[in-house]
Amino acid sequence: MVEANEYMIPIKGLKEGWHEFEFILNKNSIDIFDHEMDVKLKLSIDKKSTFYHFYFDFNGKITVECDNCLNEYDEKINAHHEMIIKHSSEEGNFDEGEIEVKFVSLEATQLNVTSDIYEYLMVNIPMKKKCSNGNCDQEVLEILNKDNSKKGENVTDPRWDALKEIKEELNK
Numbered sequence: 677m678v679e680a681n682e683y684m685i686p687i688k689g690l691k692e693g694w695h696e697f698e699f700i701l702n703k704n705s706i707d708i709f710d711h712e713m714d715v716k717l718k719l720s721i722d723k724k725s726t727f728y729h730f731y732f733d734f735n736g737k738i739t740v741e742c743d744n745c746l747n748e749y750d751e752k753i754n755a756h757h758e759m760i761i762k763h764s765s766e767e768g769n770f771d772e773g774e775i776e777v778k779f780v781s782l783e784a785t786q787l788n789v790t791s792d793i794y795e796y797l798m799v800n801i802p803m804k805k806k807c808s809n810g811n812c813d814q815e816v817l818e819i820l821n822k823d824n825s826k827k828g829e830n831v832t833d834p835r836w837d838a839l840k841e842i843k844e845e846l847n848k
């Protein structure tokens with residue numbers, strides 16, 4: 677397995693104003709359930725006098741497995757997230773309304789955003805994954821459907837068995 681990189685952003689030395697960082701995220705650079713991906717991340721930071729405003733923009737695709745036919749396909753990722761970073765004597769995460777606010781120590785010179793990137797990517801992968809435009813693998817679907825109907829034939833509901841017994845009892 678390839679070790680995932682750490683995404684460290686130098687914050688202490690940033691002058692007030694806009695700063696831009698670009699990263700290419702792929703299987704080798706960030707380890708997300710071992711899937712292929714090709715995602716460009718543009719991180720823009722607006723440094724204010726008392727805080728940093730982080731803007732994450734993700735663009736690209738992640739290869740995922742269809743829930744329906746188990747084929748792999750590319751899920752498009754187009755996502756935007758924002759985060760406020762403040763230096764404080766108390767560290768922690770707080771949600772102030774819409775935007776997540778993170779407090780880092782007064783001495784912090786850089787910020788590790790690896791887990792943020794990971795989280796943002798994860799929440800942008802849909803819960804229900806399905807090939808687009810009915811591109812599901814028909815052969816696999818047929819096999820899966822056959823398996824399901826077989827199961828239905830062989831398994832009987834135990835409540836029916838009980839009913840059958842009662843009926844037989846009555847007919848005696």
Ligand SMILES: [Zn+2]
Nearest residue numbers: 742745807812
């Ligand atoms: Zn499919």
